[in-house]
Amino acid sequence: MFKLDLPRYERIWLIVGTGTLAVFLVLFGFMAFSMGLTLSDGHKTVTPEALQTTAPFDQPGFVEIGPNEYKATMIAQVFSFVPGEAVIPVGSKVHFEVTSPDMVHGIGIPGTNVNMMVLPGHITEATYTFNRPGEYLILCNEYCGAGHHVMMGKLIVK
Amino acid sequence: MSEKQAGFGTADIPQSGVKNQFVPEDRKLILAHLGFSFFSLLIGATAGLFQTLQRTGYIDLPANVGYYQLLTIHGVSLALVFTTIFIHGYLYSGLVRTLGGSFQPSERAWAWIGYYVMVVGSLLAFITILNNNASVLYTFYAPLQASPWFYIGLALLVVGSWIGSIAIFKSYYRWRRGNKGKASPLFAYMAVATMVLWLICTVGVAIEVVVQLIPWAFGWVERVDVSLSRTLFWYFGHALVYFWLLPAYIYWYVNIPRIIKGQIFSDSLPRLTFILFILYSIPVGFHHQLNEPAISTFWKFVQVILTFFVVIPSLMTAFSLLATFELAGRSQGATGLFGWIKKLPWKDIRFFAPVMGMLIFIPAGAGGIINASFQLNQVVHNTLWITGHFHMTVAATVLLTFMGISYWLVPALRGRALTKRMNNLAIFQTVLWVFGMGFMSVTMHVVGLLGEPRRTAYTTYMDSPVAQTWEPYRQLVGIGGIFLFISLLLFLFIIYYLWFASPRVESSIEYPIGEVNEKAQKPPLILERWSVWVGVTIVLILIAYAIPIWNMLQHGPAGAMGFRTW
Numbered sequence: 001m002f003k004l005d006l007p008r009y010e011r012i013w014l015i016v017g018t019g020t021l022a023v024f025l026v027l028f029g030f031m032a033f034s035m036g037l038t039l040s041d042g043h044k045t046v047t048p049e050a051l052q053t054t055a056p057f058d059q060p061g062f063v064e065i066g067p068n069e070y071k072a073t074m075i076a077q078v079f080s081f082v083p084g085e086a087v088i089p090v091g092s093k094v095h096f097e098v099t100s101p102d103m104v105h106g107i108g109i110p111g112t113n114v115n116m117m118v119l120p121g122h123i124t125e126a127t128y129t130f131n132r133p134g135e136y137l138i139l140c141n142e143y144c145g146a147g148h149h150v151m152m153g154k155l156i157v158k
Numbered sequence: 159m160s161e162k163q164a165g166f167g168t169a170d171i172p173q174s175g176v177k178n179q180f181v182p183e184d185r186k187l188i189l190a191h192l193g194f195s196f197f198s199l200l201i202g203a204t205a206g207l208f209q210t211l212q213r214t215g216y217i218d219l220p221a222n223v224g225y226y227q228l229l230t231i232h233g234v235s236l237a238l239v240f241t242t243i244f245i246h247g248y249l250y251s252g253l254v255r256t257l258g259g260s261f262q263p264s265e266r267a268w269a270w271i272g273y274y275v276m277v278v279g280s281l282l283a284f285i286t287i288l289n290n291n292a293s294v295l296y297t298f299y300a301p302l303q304a305s306p307w308f309y310i311g312l313a314l315l316v317v318g319s320w321i322g323s324i325a326i327f328k329s330y331y332r333w334r335r336g337n338k339g340k341a342s343p344l345f346a347y348m349a350v351a352t353m354v355l356w357l358i359c360t361v362g363v364a365i366e367v368v369v370q371l372i373p374w375a376f377g378w379v380e381r382v383d384v385s386l387s388r389t390l391f392w393y394f395g396h397a398l399v400y401f402w403l404l405p406a407y408i409y410w411y412v413n414i415p416r417i418i419k420g421q422i423f424s425d426s427l428p429r430l431t432f433i434l435f436i437l438y439s440i441p442v443g444f445h446h447q448l449n450e451p452a453i454s455t456f457w458k459f460v461q462v463i464l465t466f467f468v469v470i471p472s473l474m475t476a477f478s479l480l481a482t483f484e485l486a487g488r489s490q491g492a493t494g495l496f497g498w499i500k501k502l503p504w505k506d507i508r509f510f511a512p513v514m515g516m517l518i519f520i521p522a523g524a525g526g527i528i529n530a531s532f533q534l535n536q537v538v539h540n541t542l543w544i545t546g547h548f549h550m551t552v553a554a555t556v557l558l559t560f561m562g563i564s565y566w567l568v569p570a571l572r573g574r575a576l577t578k579r580m581n582n583l584a585i586f587q588t589v590l591w592v593f594g595m596g597f598m599s600v601t602m603h604v605v606g607l608l609g610e611p612r613r614t615a616y617t618t619y620m621d622s623p624v625a626q627t628w629e630p631y632r633q634l635v636g637i638g639g640i641f642l643f644i645s646l647l648l649f650l651f652i653i654y655y656l657w658f659a660s661p662r663v664e665s666s667i668e669y670p671i672g673e674v675n676e677k678a679q680k681p682p683l684i685l686e687r688w689s690v691w692v693g694v695t696i697v698l699i700l701i702a703y704a705i706p707i708w709n710m711l712q713h714g715p716a717g718a719m720g721f722r723t724w
Contacts, residue, residue, distance in 0.1 A: 006427075010477050017473040021466045021527075028532040032459060037533050039458070042451035045715035078723050102721055104299050104384065106540050110609020110624045115536040117450035119384050120301060121715030124451045137622045141540035141611035143226065143295055145302070145723025149617035 040116040040126040048101045048120040051075060057099060062086040065095075074098045076105035076118045079147035081138055087156045093129045106142035109155065117142060130157045171506070171576070172416075173665040178573045181260045184250070185571050187269055191247025192568065194277055195240045196653060201284070202235035203646040210598075210639035214632040215616050225615035226293045226724055233296030234287065237398075237552065238315060239280040244560055245405045246272070246322045249349040251567060252408070253326060255669045256343035257333045265325040265332075272322025279314025282307055293724040295613060297391060298371070300382045303720030306375035313367050316360050323353040334686075341681040344428060345412045345671065351432035352404040354688060358695060359397030359440050366390035374720060381717030385452040385710050392443030393703065400439040400468075402552050404432065406559035409512060410479055413563075415672030417508050420486025422672045423478050426681045431471040431478075433685060437695050438468040441702030448535045452714070457706040458532075464702060465530040472523060479516065507565045507576075507584040508670070514592050515558035522550035525603065540613075542635075543606025546599040554595045558588060561649055568653055570667045574660040580652050587652065590645035598638025605631035 006014075031037040051057040056073045060082045065071050072094050075082040088094065098107060098118050105118040109128075116124045130136070138153035178185065209228040211217045219225060250269060254260055261269065285307075286292040292308035330350050333342060341347075366387050374382045411428045415421055422428070444461035447453060487498020503509045525547045528534055538544060565584050569576045606612070610628045619625040684690065 007481075010474075010481070013477050014470070014473060018470055021469055024527075024531060025463055025466055028462065029459065031533055032455065038455045039533065039536050040449045040451070041453065041455060041458075043454070043713070045713070047716055048718055078721075103301060103723060104388075106611075108540060108609065108611055113536050115449050115539050117447070119388075119451060120718040121384060122451040124449075135623065137609075137619055137624050139609075139611055139619060141614075142299075143302075143613045145721070146224065146226065146293075147723075148226070148613075149615040152619050152622070154622075 040124050042097070042123045042125040044123040045121055046099055046123055048099075051099065051101050056097070062088060062094070068092050070094045072096045072098075074107075076100045076107060076140065076151075078102050078145055079140070079151040081107075081140075081151070081153035083153070085154045085156070087158065088130065090133045090157055091129065091131055092157070093127065096126045096128070097123055098125075099123045103144040104142050105140050105144050105151070108139050108141035109136050110139070111136065115141070130155075133157050172668040172670075173663075174570075174668045175665050177664060178571070178666055179259075179669055180251075180254060180571060183263075183266055184254050184260055187261075187266060187273070188247045188251050188254075188567075189571050190273055191243050191250070192564065192571075194273075194280075195244035195247065196564075196650060198235045198240040198243065198280065199646070200650060202232050202240060203643055205229070205232040205235070207639055207643040211636055213614065213616050214636035214639070215629075216636045224290065224293055224724060226295065226613075227287060227290055229613060230293050230295050231284065231287045234283055234312075235280075237296050238312065239276075239283075241402050241552070241556070242315060242319050243273075243276055243280070245352075245401070246276075246319065248405055248560070248563055248567070249326060249352065249408075251571075251669070252345040252412070252671075253329050253349055255671060256345045257329050261325065261329060262332065265328045268328065269322050269325035272318045272320070272325070275318030275321055276315050277318075279311045279316075279318055282311030282314065284311075286311065290724070297395070299391070300371065300374070300384050300387045301718040301720050303375055303722055306372055309367050309371045309375055313364065313372070316364055316367075320357065320360070323357060326350060326353050339683075341425065341683065342686065343671075344422065344425060344674070345408060347429055347686070348404065348408045348412065348432050350688070351429075351436060352401065352408070354692065355397055355404065355436045355439060356401050358436070358692070358699075359394045359401070362390045362393035362443075363395075366394075381719060383710065383714050384718050385450075385714060386707070388447060388450070389443065389453075389703075389707060389710065392446040393440065393699075394443075395446060396443050397439045399548070399552065400435050402556045404435060406512070406515065406556045407431075407475060409559050409563055410475070410516065412672055413670045414479075414509060414512065415482050415486065416668075416670035417506065418483060418486040418502055419490060420482050420672070421675040422678070423482045423485065423675060425674045425678045426685070427474060427478055429681055429685045431474050433691050434471040434474075435468065436691055437698060438464055438471075440695065441698045442468060442530075444702075444706075445530045445535070448532065449539050452710055453706050454709070457702070461702055462530060462532050464698070466527075469523075469527060476520075505581075505585065507581050507588065508562055510585055511562035511565070511588045512559040514588055515555040515562075518550055518558075518592070518595070519555040522547065522555060526551065538606060540611055541606035542602040542610045542612050545612045546602030546606060549595060549599045549602070554591070554599070558591065561588070561591075564649075564653060565656070566667050566670075569656045569660060570669055572657055572660075573662055573666050574656060575663045576656065576667055577660055580655060580660065583648065584652055587645050587648040590641055590648065594638045594641030594645055596638070597641060598635050601631050601634040601638065605635070 060073045100118045100120045107116040136155040140151035205228045286305045292304035294302040294304045442465040445465045484498045487501035490501045492498035492501045
């Protein structure tokens with residue numbers, strides 16, 4: 001197409017730079033597609049106004065589904081989480097499934113990699129294993145209105 | 159050349175030789191843009207001060223002012239209004255200088271119409287926010303439902319920017335017609351590239367606002383597709399940050415070589431850099447949506463790959479600029495490996511402020527790569543880390559460059575002197591800004607990693623132990639905010655002085671346009687075949703977005719009702 005004068009040092013700089021970027025991408029790709037380390041997502045939908053009559057959101061809560069394995073069905077709504085508090089044993093693997101009847105919310109649990117966007121009409125899923133005991137703060141990390149900063153929950157791991 | 163001459167002094171700064179390099183009509187046009195953008199800067203900074211002091215626990219707001227209301231006005235006035243209107247003014251100034259000395263009347267008329275539409279739109283948005291009818295933040299995510307007039311205001315801001323861009327395209331094609339077969343001046347080329355990027359990316363937000371949000375806010379339709387609206391927003395939202403950055407790059411590439419008595423290192427690479435920004439800054443919006451449902455992992459990953467491509471033109475820029483600086487220093491007799499650094503005009507605000515911005519861009523850009531690094535995104539998403547990131551990029555790198563431009567552009571347009579005293583005060587102002595931003599943004603990065611969320615009013619989460627670990631950092635963030643506000647007032651004071659009070663001069667400060675090194679290769683003309691690049695951009699956008707958007711339309715839920723939760 002066309003040729004550009006590229007000084008030798010600039011060539012080296014760009015090769016090192018793009019090479020580094022390529023290495024990063026290969027690493028993320030390997031972690032994502034071979035080790036299954038992916039981010040929160042989800043493809044199921046639900047009618048936001050009908051959560052009270054739609055399973056599993058008609059009975060939100062942490063349910064043990066195997067040895068040290070839980071399904072956490074949660075609703076994020078203005079301005080609280082349902083359930084607002086839960087207790088699980090150390091080492092529990094928790095499969096979150098969350099939706100919202102109203103606004104866009106977020107779930108962040110400081111000290112963990114749990115970080116989920118919660119959209120009305122969609123179900124967001126993520127999995128995390130709680131290996132350290134303690135009291136975890138669950139907070140809404142997407143602005144949802146005047147009470148956004150009081151929207152919180154607690155997860156006690158012991 | 160002696161140390162003294164390399165510093166600031168009236169004898170050292172090239173003068174234009176005339177009272178004013180701009181015809182009165184262009185002068186008025188550009189000053190109108192700068193003036194309104196500075197007004198917007200004052201509003202945004204004031205809101206910024208009070209919201210940062212509220213969220214860090216220093217003050218309580220009066221009952222009739224909401225934290226999220228202040229945060230909305232901070233974001234809208236700075237990220238949307240100040241940037242867009244300032245950029246138009248700066249680009250007009252460079253086009254006038256490089257494309258024949260003045261705009262044609264028809265070009266100027268388009269620019270004025272665009273200006274008034276942008277101003278009316280901005281005021282409409284400000285008023286709805288001040289009336290507490292639009293506390294939806296500058297990203298206005300549905301189903302937060304603002305007054306329809308807020309969305310109409312933002313739509314007018316975008317439409318006005320499109321009308322203004324007609325002046326840019328018309329003047330560029332006027333020059334091309336008169337100079338067949340020649341490569342256009344670098345400034346004009348880059349201004350056109352910036353506007354091409356802007357036109358392609360704003361289509362997304364225009365569809366979101368006009369097709370989805372306005373009919374819904376008026377109540378003509380009941381529901382809105384939340385996923386689609388967020389996708390359309392971020393199709394625009396990431397290119398938006400490049401729309402801020404590219405004018406700063408123009409200043410670095412085109413104006414600064416003249417200020418440092420150097421030459422433009424290459425006439426082709428900067429053009430290729432801007433083409434790469436057009437290609438890769440748009441099909442990457444999913445990296446803002448990595449933790450959300452309704453987009454499959456595969457498509458998120460495709461856009462992460464494309465996001466990494468957009469790092470390459472910034473790597474090219476870093477090399478070109480440092481090479482330009484080094485060559486300029488060596489041509490002035492610098493010796494040794496680093497002697498050229500001493501030859502740079504550190505005491506000249508036209509150079510000092512933007513260079514501080516460049517230096518900050520090194521860690522800030524690295525932070526951006528972290529944010530886009532797929533798995534790492536879940537560690538930082540929606541935490542104060544992100545707020546720290548974009549304050550270092552747009553509110554330091556870009557803003558310091560814009561301040562550096564304002565310090566000479568205002569007196570050049572007003573036919574007044576950039577006095578030594580004001581130059582030195584401006585250097586102090588820049589240092590204050592760098593310190594303030596250091597306190598605030600570095601701390602935000604750290605406390606973000608400790609989990610503190612962004613966009614959240616003061617809260618202890620009922621004395622939660624983890625929230626208590628954030629307390630000491632909040633103190634520092636607040637102090638940084640105070641530094642920044644003082645620095646901004648100082649900036650506006652200096653601008654006021656340069657605009658109204660500085661001595662009038664017979665020969666105004668020169669509009670610095672760098673000359674291209676005579677050994678530089680002539681730019682290949684294909685770089686000026688815009689249809690080719692726009693075509694490739696559209697193909698990339700279709701690859702990145704067509705299937706995921708199709709999936710949203712096919713498998714999306716019924717949509718969400720609107721709520722007013724503030």
